[in-house]
Amino acid sequence: MRASSSSAGLRLAQAAVLAGVFALWHVLTVPGILPPFYFDDPHRASFFFGEPLKVLGRIWHWFVGGDIYRHLGVTLVETLLAFAIGTVLGIAVGIWLALAPLASAILDPYVKALNAMPRVILAPIFFVWFGLGIASKVALGVTLVFFIVFFNVYQGVREVSPVVLANARMLGASPRQLLRYVYLPSAMSWVFASLHNSVGLAFVGAVVGEYLGSAEGVGYLIHQAEGVFDINTVFAGILVLTAFALILDWIVTLVEKKLMVWQPRSGETERI
Amino acid sequence: MSPPALALENITCTFVSGARGGARYTAVRDTTIVVAPGEFVSVVGPTGCGKSTLLNVAAGLLAPSAGTVRVFGEPLAGVNRRAGYLFQQDALMPWRNALENITVGLEFRGVPRETAQEQGRDWLRRVGLAGFGDRYPHQLSGGMRKRVALAQTLILDPQILLMDEPFSALDVQTRQLMENELLELWSANRKSVVFITHDLEEAIALSDRVVVLSAGPESHPIGEYAIDIPRPRDVSEARLTRRFLELHAEIWHAMKAEVLKGYARQLQ
Ligand SMILES: Nc1ncnc2c1ncn2[C@@H]1O[C@H](COP(=O)(O)OP(=O)(O)OP(=O)(O)O)[C@@H](O)[C@H]1O
Ligand SMILES: [Mg+2]
Numbered sequence: 001m002r003a004s005s006s007s008a009g010l011r012l013a014q015a016a017v018l019a020g021v022f023a024l025w026h027v028l029t030v031p032g033i034l035p036p037f038y039f040d041d042p043h044r045a046s047f048f049f050g051e052p053l054k055v056l057g058r059i060w061h062w063f064v065g066g067d068i069y070r071h072l073g074v075t076l077v078e079t080l081l082a083f084a085i086g087t088v089l090g091i092a093v094g095i096w097l098a099l100a101p102l103a104s105a106i107l108d109p110y111v112k113a114l115n116a117m118p119r120v121i122l123a124p125i126f127f128v129w130f131g132l133g134i135a136s137k138v139a140l141g142v143t144l145v146f147f148i149v150f151f152n153v154y155q156g157v158r159e160v161s162p163v164v165l166a167n168a169r170m171l172g173a174s175p176r177q178l179l180r181y182v183y184l185p186s187a188m189s190w191v192f193a194s195l196h197n198s199v200g201l202a203f204v205g206a207v208v209g210e211y212l213g214s215a216e217g218v219g220y221l222i223h224q225a226e227g228v229f230d231i232n233t234v235f236a237g238i239l240v241l242t243a244f245a246l247i248l249d250w251i252v253t254l255v256e257k258k259l260m261v262w263q264p265r266s267g268e269t270e271r272i
Numbered sequence: 273m274s275p276p277a278l279a280l281e282n283i284t285c286t287f288v289s290g291a292r293g294g295a296r297y298t299a300v301r302d303t304t305i306v307v308a309p310g311e312f313v314s315v316v317g318p319t320g321c322g323k324s325t326l327l328n329v330a331a332g333l334l335a336p337s338a339g340t341v342r343v344f345g346e347p348l349a350g351v352n353r354r355a356g357y358l359f360q361q362d363a364l365m366p367w368r369n370a371l372e373n374i375t376v377g378l379e380f381r382g383v384p385r386e387t388a389q390e391q392g393r394d395w396l397r398r399v400g401l402a403g404f405g406d407r408y409p410h411q412l413s414g415g416m417r418k419r420v421a422l423a424q425t426l427i428l429d430p431q432i433l434l435m436d437e438p439f440s441a442l443d444v445q446t447r448q449l450m451e452n453e454l455l456e457l458w459s460a461n462r463k464s465v466v467f468i469t470h471d472l473e474e475a476i477a478l479s480d481r482v483v484v485l486s487a488g489p490e491s492h493p494i495g496e497y498a499i500d501i502p503r504p505r506d507v508s509e510a511r512l513t514r515r516f517l518e519l520h521a522e523i524w525h526a527m528k529a530e531v532l533k534g535y536a537r538q539l540q
Contacts, residue, residue, distance in 0.1 A: 166333050167363035167421075169351050171377035171428065181376065185367040262367045264410040 025052045050232040058236040072244065074216040078134055078206035079248070082141020083199055089142065090149025090198075091191065095183060098157035115151075119143045119205075123212050132214050141205025145198045149191055156190030157183050192260055195252050203245055218244070275345030277432055277464035278307040278330055278355075283339035285325050299325045301490040302339075305483055307432075309344075310462030314475035316527065317485030318534030323468045324360055327434050330466060331357045343432070356430030358421055358438045360468075364409040370420045371396060371405035377428045395423035398453075414441040419450070426457065433458075433465045440470065451478060451507040459504060472527065476519050477507040484527055487534030495526045 027033050029049050031042040039045055062068035097104040097111075123140055130136040160182060168182050191198075210219025218241055225233030285300045299322035307313050315323055328334035329341060332352040341348040343355070364373045375392040379385075396405050399419040409417055418441050425433070439447045455478060458465060469475050475482045476499055484495040501515050510516055 161363075163359055163361045163363045164365055166331075167357070167359055168365070168376075168380075169333070170331060170355070170357040171424065172353070172380040174380070177380050181380075182365065185365070189367070262369070262408040262410070 022052050025049070047229075047231065050235045054232040055235045055239065058232055059240060062236070062240070068218075068221075068240065071216060071218050071221055072240070074134065075203075075206050075210065075218045075241075075244070078137040078141060078209070078217065079199070079202045081134070081138045082205050083145055083202035085138065086142040086145025086202065087149050087191065087198060090146045091153050091184075091187060093146075094150045094153025095157055095179070095187060098154045099183070104154075111150075115147045120208055123209060126209070127213055137206045137209030137214065137217070140209045141202040144201040144205045148194050148198045148201060152190040152194045153187040156187040160186045189260070189263065192256055195256060196249060199248055199252050200245065203248060207241060274309060275342070276306045277309045277311070277344055278305075278466065279342040280305045280326065280330060281340045281342065283326065283329055283336045283341070285322065285329065285334070286337045298337075298490050299488055300336075301492050303485075303492050305466075305493065307464045307466060309431075309464055312458060312465045312467065312478060312480045313483060314467045314469060314479040314481070315483045315485060316469060316472055316475050316523075317491065318487045318527075318531045319470065320538065321485045321488040321491040321530075321534060323485065324436055327357070327436050327466065327468060330432075331355055331434055333357075352432070354430060355432040355434050356425035356428055358418075358425055358433075358435040360436040362409070362417055362421075364417055364420060364424070366409050369406050369408050370401060370412065370416075373409070373420055374423045374427055377424060381428075391427055392423075395427050399423045400449075415443070415446060418442065422450075429461075431463055433463045435465065436468045437470065438467075439474070447474075448508050454478070455503075455505060455507065472520060472523060473511060474507075476501075476516060476523070477505065477510045482523060484523060484530070487530045487537060494530065495523070497523050 029046045029051050030053075031046060097107065119140065122143060123136070126136040126139045130139055164186075165178065165182055168178055173181060206217070207219040210217035211223050214220045218237055222234050222237035222241075225231075225237065281304055283300055283303045284298065286296055286298045289295050289297065303326065305313070305315070305326070315326065317323055325334065329336050330352065332341070332348050332350055332355075341352075343352055365376065368376060371389070371392050374395050375388040378388040378391065383391075393402075393405065396402055399422055401416060401419055401423075404412065404416065407416075409420070412420065418438060422438060439450055442450060451474065467475070467478060472482075479499050482497045482499060483493050484497070485491045486494045497519060499519060501510050501513060501519075
């Protein structure tokens, strides 16, 4: 009882924070409500920071008019492709290097260098290689996702319990079966641990790619609006992207719950 | 005469550790243990004397520094395919539930899923976990995990069974049930068993022969005792016989000095 009423209170407080921020934003930007105290011109504030009602109106038009769906779809496809390709590559290379100590020792400095490099600077190269369509954004996302997954899988395979491994061998597992029955599941638990990060980075890759050069996607919308100083549309794009990221994260949580049943969670007893 | 099921011949195991391989530790030195087909041999010895090490050698998981291992007369190369191994530590796959853990060995052998599941359920029942097939290892108690591990190994019907303190996590009652169950399974189709334990009473109650190891380092057998208590045995009844008490007194007398030695060394 108490738990549920306090969580309802929490929700209320969280909603109040959101409403408060919007109210403040409204009061500070709409010309004529407050006397200007920082900018000389009363319209300056709304020029730089937009006006919440106009921003919400813009979002409303996007969804009712249906303009946004194509762009959201493009961003979603780019995100999912980047995530899928980056994850598969990360798992494959991670397992390979973890099981091949020599190769891993040789490649170690290069892996570190590639990971240290700010990957966004690759965007121009990808535009040259893959054009301004989806492929260049996917490539950018892949470079971001790959390393997260790679390092986690590498760690996961290295830390497989030697007893579990020895037991599997005694039960008759061939090297190939060890890979499938022991290394891969063990690595997957680490991949899932990094799922939130890697989906998030796939999204970042897609949006940044769109922003830097494209003809579709929410990042492109923002870039367009910025070009004509339409700050309300920029903010609308930011809000839509944030909501989109939250939904992605929520889906990841659902998937995680479904797939990680075997992992101990602290305090699983039922409250009576 | 048929060759012994398992023969550890003059096994020496020296571990190298430390930064540049500086520190050497000879856990086992010049140890010979021979197990006949169908024989039940227990190995007792103070903690840290090298019992698990010897078992790893017998399983083919650890190459000895010197000496040879023969399995039914053949020199052992790689993992011992004719042996099942119950590890001292938890060895279940955390991502598979109890039933899936039990059937995994059959899966490795390409047994059809249906058959494997059926046998797996049968074994779950035999180790007293009929309702627990869909639990994951972290949802089982230590004793339950041990029983799943036992079923996981026995379902493959190995000719040699290597057991490293399999029942030390169980309470006394369950332990005696499991011991009787083990004896029954063993007498039904006589496997060769190497059974490691701290517990001298358990060793005598179960075995045909008890091997006593000295305290480490450089541990080696210091005594072998044939246990001539008649079979079939009930472990709790066997403990009450006069012969049991005599054997216990005799072996304990030999062991005591070693246990004290081992304990003193660990305190240092
Ligand atoms: N990989 C290793 N590297 C270095 N030393 C080791 C290694 N494995 C075992 N030892 C040492 O060898 C000795 C014997 O270890 P082992 O695990 O065989 O003991 P044990 O008789 O099984 O003990 P317990 O009854 O407590 O299980 C110990 O002193 C241990 O420290
Ligand atoms: Mg041990």
